[in-house]
Amino acid sequence: MSSSTFPTATILGYPRIGRNRELKRALESFWAGRTTAPQLLASTDVLRRQTFERLSELGLNSSIGAIPDSSTLYDHVLDATVLLGAIPQRFSGDAVELYFALARGTQDAPPLEMTKWFDTNYHYLVPEIGPDTPIGYADTSVVNRWASASDWGWVTRPVLVGPVTYVALAKAAEGAPEGWSPLSRIDDVVAAYQDLLIHLAGAGVPWVQFDEPALVTDNLATPRSELIAVAEEAWKKLVAAPARPEILVTLPYGDGRAALPAIVRSGVEAVQLDLVRGELPDPGSVDLSSTTLVAGVVDGRNVWRTDLARAERVLRAAQDLAPASLAVATTNSLQHVPHDTALETWEDPELDANLHSWLAFADQKVGEVVTLARGLEQGWDAIAREVAEATLVLDKRKQAAGVVLPEVRDRVGALDDAARTRVPFSEREPLQTAALGLPSLPTTTIGSFPQTASIRKARADLVAGRINHAEYTERIREEVRHVIALQEDLGLDVLVHGEPERNDMVQYFAEQLDGFAATRNGWVQSYGSRCTRPSIQWGDVARSIPLSVEWTTFAQSLTDKPVKGMLTGPVTILAWSFPRIDIPLSESADQIALALREEIAELEEAGTAVIQVDEPALRELLPLDATKHAAYLDWSVSSFRAATSGVRPETQIHTHLCYSEFGQILDAIDALDADVTSIEAARSRMELIPELAVHGFGRAVGPGVWDIHSPRVPSTDELIELISLAENTVPTNRLWINPDCGLKTRDYPETLATLENLVAAATAVRNRIAAASTR
Structure with missing residues (x-):
């Protein structure tokens, strides 16, 4: 063994991705x-x-x-x-x-x-x-x-x-x-x-x-x-x-x-x-x-x-x-x-x-x-x-101006239980079924489609002043038209607009909300070569402009199938940003929830029948100390419900969770009271789904059947096998078929090939169920 004095100044590690990635x-x-x-x-x-x-x-x-x-x-x-x-x-x-x-x-x-x-x-x-x-x-x-x-x-x-x-x-x-x-x-x-x-x-x-x-x-x-x-x-x-x-x-x-x-x-x-x-x-x-x-x-x-x-x-x-x-x-x-x-x-x-x-x-x-x-x-x-x-x-x-906004603090203080509560799911479910008219095992994606080089160039050209906002908007609209037509051709049941206008599922919203600042070069490694630029929450949060209504309503105008409104939930916005530390996270979460509640109301007013509010970070922020679990789960669930509980019963609320061990927080997932919960399940081969069944989870579930963090294309038979595993524990009238996560990081050839297999797998299982019911 050597004998040397430990240095007085050190760090435990340094960013690994590189100053310029x-x-x-x-x-x-x-x-x-x-x-x-x-x-x-x-x-x-x-x-x-x-x-x-x-x-x-x-x-x-x-x-x-x-x-x-x-x-x-x-x-x-x-x-x-x-x-x-x-x-x-x-x-x-x-x-x-x-x-x-x-x-x-x-x-x-x-x-x-x-x-x-x-x-x-x-x-x-x-x-x-x-x-x-x-x-x-x-x-x-x-x-x-x-x-x-x-x-x-x-x-x-x-x-x-x-x-x-x-x-x-x-x-x-x-x-x-x-x-x-x-x-x-x-x-x-x-x-x-x-x-x-x-x-x-x-x-x-x-x-x-x-x-x-x-x-x-x-x-x-x-x-x-x-x-x-x-x-x-x-x-x-x-x-x-x-x-x-x-x-x-x-x-x-x-x-x-x-x-x-x-x-x-x-x-x-x-x-x-x-x-x-x-x-x-x-x-x-x-x-x-x-x-x-x-x-x-x-x-x-x-x-x-x-x-x-x-x-x-x-x-x-x-x-x-x-x-x-x-x-x-x-x-x-x-x-x-x-x-x-x-x-x-x-x-x-x-x-x-x-x-x-x-x-x-x-x-x-x-x-x-x-x-x-x-x-x-x-x-x-x-x-x-x-x-x-x-x-x-x-x-x-x-x-400093903006660090405290009294009107925002007053609105948060006025939130009560009624603002965080919807009518029971048993009353909502038949209204949503009638309004949407979906087949059994409805197919959808989680939100984003591949971000092509041309889309990234359009965004860079706008920032650099090489194109104006009208030109940029038309380029994004063209991509939305492409994504909607592609999904209709594939036969998906609930569509998305593909999110080509979004640089990141958190940064996009943070750039539009008061109280946040986005970095230009603040890259942080998420995994492998995947990097994000977490936004910085420096002040009280408020919504002064619509966040997503324009793109969702445009996409809906292109199809008769329902198009999901896509939002990121308050806990995930905090978890994937650098939150302020001078007020409790719970207070910041409620500020963001009220901004999202306003956005959801405008989406609903514009005719959006399905709205997804993603909370993949719900388990991520669970305190490491068990004595702090109950308080965290209480405020995190409450903030989600503050955002989503203002809608009509026939409006279907989805949420999405991924890449965490969710078995510990099944009560909290249940308490979110989302109508449909999509969740990562492909790499673990539906490991969580039996736990949901034991728990008695009583609403619809979309266990992911395609691991989008790998470039491999799963076959139709592989997807049928995963759907069948989920079918063993989730009633087929409450089972959705979808990927694990958004498709932003994939390319179009593998996306098209896998979605074709996904729709084929869902159709094959539907046909098998229908044939069995006639015997």
Whole structure:
């Protein structure tokens, strides 16, 4: 084991996609066949060097492991799967081919399931572990990356998924015995990590970081207390490795106090706590006399400037608890925030000035860590000026125009139970059935259609002033005409306008709502090469113009079939933006709900008979602490109902949920009181649907039968099989047939091929049901 002092200033990870989305472009070029695997890997090396150089410029020490290497080609959990050789039997190929087959699937092998990383909008690839899954030290990439960084002149800190978190996030592989848990393979994972530690030590690595967020959450299948007990034994074994680097174990995303004593007792050299979402332990509750405490006082989840005065108070208290060694860090990896506020300008001069003073993206957060570390090392008077400046900015923000709108606060205060309640579904259902006249197993899509290069060019041309608004509108109308005609030709039953005018399902609305600001370059990785630009909620939210009525009514004028109005729900708008932190999320959600309620009323008045309000982030925002579940579910459901409960009984309200473990919140999904709920189900092969049946879910369901996050085209027979699985538990008069999610990221050839198969599958099952009923 090496012996080195932990750096006083560090971060847990850095944005991985690149300042100018270099990784996205490199990946998509490789997938398109324009570049080779060696060229892809070379381009990622360039990106890594740029990252290390930037972090050095920002003040992180380049020679003692202060700079984390958190890079990945696609996903850090997938990297752990490859490192451990835990590859399901259906996959094969050379290193790069195999890696992307796991991530994206092949025509013959569906990819690994994808779901949300704790309570973030990042999607990880779920390991599949069974009793016979091979597990061992199978990939040297971590060691090779460290060696290459060393050759370039940087002593970095490798970042890995912790062993307990890895098995806790895994699902039982197909064919595993009923009730079998991947946690039973923890010893094999630990043994593989022991081998890795030996190889890292041999390469000269001084520090290695293992992230163990599974130890701060109650939202996994295994109780937190059990995971903590397993972790203590696992880490004692890893600490006992005959040769190893020094180890930092992180406890990000939540309150790590419950896990802290066990991790300290294991003997690791350093442990990190999230001290924004969690707190310091009580004095005397844990012995930190020989452990470095890494204090996560700079929020890695949001973009607001750090209250340095508060951070200083926390660090002063931490000094008393950790007399041996204290370091300053972020609460978690900065992968969840954009790179740099210097890349942004906002059109309104006052808002531009305000946001630049209020915000801190990744680079600014590194600067805040460095500043606080200087106070720790040199005495707090050394940073008194910076602390005072931050306090002044925060005080001025409270008085800025638009931050508080009294009329909005009054309307939210006037919301009562009646405003959040519809007539019972038993009364609504026959009215909707008569009004819509749909066949059994009605087919639809979730909302978006492929965003073509010509559509993206039209949007760019409008922003650049190369075309005027009238020309842009006509280009979008032409795409809507195309999408409506395409759906009619395919034989879909409930149509959508395809959303060609929308850059993103949240940003589009945020750009039109008062109280939000959209970034130009604030890209954040969602999964793989997929990036989003979360909007920033800086003030009270109000609707001053229609949001979607024009496009929905135009699309409806082109067809006699019903066209869904498409809106994003209040919880998802908050979850996929950077929300303000000076008022409760529940209050912001109700402000957004009232804006959506106005929009829904206009859609209904314009003749829209089906309105979908998507809430894919409902499970995502579930607090990691079980004691906070009830309060969150109460306000999140209430905000959805405030948005949707003003419609007539015959208006059909849909909602959509995807890529999270929804089994925990079935009561809340039920309480949304949507007439139709579409939900991701293809990758998990209808795993959730029996749970809905056991729950007694009594309204219509559209379980996804097409995994749109993979480029493969499922056959008609495969889709029939999935529909039949759903049919076993959902009454056919309440079963809808649809993809898992919107089609924005797919291309038209695979979209047309799969939708043809989807309609054919629904027709075949309808015919089978009709034939059976006549016997």
